[in-house]
Amino acid sequence: MAHTFRALIAKRVLFFGGKGGVGKTTCASAMALAASQAGKRVLLVSTDPAHSTSDMFERPIGPEPVPLLPNLHGLEIDGAFESRRYVANVKEHIKGIFGHQILKEANKQIDLAASMPGAEEMALFDRIGALIRGEDDRFDLVLFDTAPTGHTLRLIRMPELMEAWIRALSRSRRAMLGIEQDDATDPVMLSLGERLEHLREFRARLLSPRSCAFVLVMVAERLPIEETARAIEQLEDAGVTIGGLVVNRVLPETSPDPFLRARHEQEVIYLDEIERRFTSHLKVRVPQLASDVHGVKTLEHLAGLLIKEKVLS
């Protein structure tokens, strides 16, 4: 287990997740910046359909990697775009293999299937899988700024599910081929086999404690604490390594303002609860800053706070 947040930079894949509004994008961006300044080539990927990394870096980011800063690229995954690209790839792939008549019918079939509900999510999943497998070798670290917890947990469960599904399919196909013909040359079998191989690689990387970790961001309040506890349970159940917890927006201890003091008194109770409930996990507290975080300057400041050597654990 990593003993500091700085050590997390050495991973290949990092996820930042948590309840909506706790500062996932902010922390993920700060971490990406810290890693890029430490000499890693970083790709910051936003999987939340409501992207906000472009607002954070104050420049447009699209569905393809865009250079943001030295060593740092940004990418905002778009389901519709991925699904279109996937379909275009498939059509291109089969173009040279089949005759005109079959192509016409197959293309109709493919367009129909691609418009099914779930196709976009599936294409998105495929892209994330490719990124996690390290398909793009321009990057040392792929850092995901995820959508709120529920969506992400499903995404993490998906390779397992898909693998089982494809395996059942290829078993059925093999049983049939065993009778009729050789399965080493069957194009359907080859295609299924390749998918299976990719899914296996995806899952292996996702579950490897050496290469992948999940960072949960929360604030010291009732609901985020409960959601974090649930997320940790489910992630560990799925076999994903928890890299650490970020307790965001911790209020200053002394304040002349009675309102802030009252908030802080309540917060202390929750902070104690966090210490008690998440004893085995690495935790870092990020103080509430005087201004909100956007743009490179404030991000750098936050990055310093995130990966400072002294952590509470």
Added chain:
Amino acid sequence: MNIRAEARRLRHATRVSRYDHPVSLGKNIRDFFHGAAYGAYERELRLQAAELNDLFLLLCYMEIVGLPNPATLYLLDVYPYLLEQFHQWHRRMGMDRSPLGTLPCC
């Protein structure tokens, strides 16, 4: 070239299967016994293969019968290969034309 040679050449060119070749009595007898011994067995195998084939088709085209298929997108590039099997299926089921509007075949 005489007519007899031409006829022989034509006959040779229009042969469609190995059964069109003149075969020796020995081969005929061998084929007969092979059929008698294995015919039923091979038929059983063919039926079994057809059934497995149908199962596979069902798994690939689940949406058509209203079941969600998590792997739809991953099957896109095998669809063209399956069209031929789909054709065999609807013929086997005694339908000259594709019964599914969403899956045009013939």
